[in-house]
Amino acid sequence: MDSDFILRAFLVFVVTMVAFVVWEVKAASPLLPRRLFTNPNVILSLVAMAFVSMAAYGVFLMLPVYLQKLKGFTTLQAGLIMLPGSLAAAVTTLLSGVLSDRLPPKWVGSFFLLCMFITTWQFRTGFYEPRSAAVWDNFFWGLAMGGVFTPLFVIMLASLPQAEFSDASMVMNVVRLVFGSVGTAYATNVFTNRSASFYDALASRVEVSSPAATELLLRLGGSTGGQGFFVPEAETRVKASIQTLLQAMASGEAFQATWRHLALWSLLALGATLLLRSVRGQGQAPLH
Numbered sequence: 001m002d003s004d005f006i007l008r009a010f011l012v013f014v015v016t017m018v019a020f021v022v023w024e025v026k027a028a029s030p031l032l033p034r035r036l037f038t039n040p041n042v043i044l045s046l047v048a049m050a051f052v053s054m055a056a057y058g059v060f061l062m063l064p065v066y067l068q069k070l071k072g073f074t075t076l077q078a079g080l081i082m083l084p085g086s087l088a089a090a091v092t093t094l095l096s097g098v099l100s101d102r103l104p105p106k107w108v109g110s111f112f113l114l115c116m117f118i119t120t121w122q123f124r125t126g127f128y129e130p131r132s133a134a135v136w137d138n139f140f141w142g143l144a145m146g147g148v149f150t151p152l153f154v155i156m157l158a159s160l161p162q163a164e165f166s167d168a169s170m171v172m173n174v175v176r177l178v179f180g181s182v183g184t185a186y187a188t189n190v191f192t193n194r195s196a197s198f199y200d201a202l203a204s205r206v207e208v209s210s211p212a213a214t215e216l217l218l219r220l221g222g223s224t225g226g227q228g229f230f231v232p233e234a235e236t237r238v239k240a241s242i243q244t245l246l247q248a249m250a251s252g253e254a255f256q257a258t259w260r261h262l263a264l265w266s267l268l269a270l271g272a273t274l275l276l277r278s279v280r281g282q283g284q285a286p287l288h
Contacts (some may be wrong), residue, residue, distance in 0.1 A: 006185060013178075032063065032167055041159035042168065044276050045152050046175050051269035052113065052148050053176045054183030055120060058262040059141065061184040065127050066255050067134060070248060081131065085138035089146030096147035106209045107152030113270040115144035120263035125255035148269075149176075174203040181218045183265070190261050195254035280283040 024030045036042060050212060067078035092112070099108045119141040124133040160168055 006141045006189075010185070023055050031165065032171065035142050036111060036160070036164060036167060036171070039159055041277050041279070045156035045159075046172065046245055046273050048109075048174050048269045049111075049149075049152050049172055049271040049274075050179040050271060051197070052116070052152070053180040054186060055116070055262045055265040055269070056145050056148075056183070057180030058187035059120065059123075059145075059181040059259070060180075060266075062187050062255065062258055062262075063134075063138065066237050068120060070115055070125075070127060070251050070255065071131070073131075079106045081134050082138055084135060085142030087141050088142035090225070091152055092146035097150045097154070101149045105151035105154040106276050106278045107157070108156070109148060109273050110270060112144055112147030113273055116148055117139070117263050117266045119144045120266055123256075123259045125252060125259060129252075139146035152273070155276055155279055159277070183262070187228060187258050192256045195251050 019045060024032060025034070064075075064078050065072045067081055068075065073081065096108055096112060099105075119137065123137045123141060151171070154258060157165055158170055
């Protein structure tokens with residue numbers, strides 16, 4: 001929210017959303033049937049979808065940034081690192097649909113949401129983490145995230161007559177995309193603020209005039225004809241290297257904090273899902 005443009009855009013979104021809701025309530029022929037929003041399962045499904053979209057889309061945005069900007073991978077390398085997680089998500093998307101036809105989708109969705117919270121919270125994004133950490137953490141996160149969306153759709157559609165499926169699906173997709181965008185903005189804001197605060201915290205602990213730092217600077221400057229720290233160019237290079245390292249470490253901690261903020265949104269989605277009335281996804285045809 002530090003950007004004036006983002007703040008203005010968010011305020012426009014809030015005002016227009018409220019105006020749309022008021023219009024729909026008062027209009028003689030509303031765009032969407034009002035009875036759609038009198039169903040508690042529909043409302044809770046939309047709330048859960050909003051929360052989980054904020055968490056998922058936040059990770060979708062931040063993971064490539066982490067891999068390319070902090071870890072230094074190319075676009076191709078970052079894509080290959082993320083590929084196993086994408087394939088895992090595709091598998092569990094199908095699996096959760098099959099399970100939702102055979103088990104109460106409320107519990108299928110709750111299980112995957114719990115796994116999504118755990119894998120998001122435990123996601124390793126430190127500066128010194130190996131490539132394998134990103135591959136495996138994203139793989140397990142993809143397994144969990146992929147199983148979340150289908151049960152929420154099934155619960156909502158199973159709570160409605162078939163004539164309202166198209167309207168309900170449209171609303172669910174709008175909520176997913178809108179709050180996914182909110183999630184990316186939220187993740188970016190958290191990362192920016194935490195990166196600055198973590199850098200200040202790390203920099204405040206570095207005393208260039210301390211005996212240890214002075215000895216390090218002398219050693220690093222020893223290759224400059226024995227003149228050591230007192231060569232201005234050497235001192236400048238060393239300080240720039242220290243600043244770069246501190247910024248990288250602060251960014252790693254900021255990524256970790258961002259992931260944990262996003263994990264809390266998936267936990268809120270789990271809470272909303274647990275409040276849903278249990279329904280069966282099976283009927284005249286698979287609802288998904």
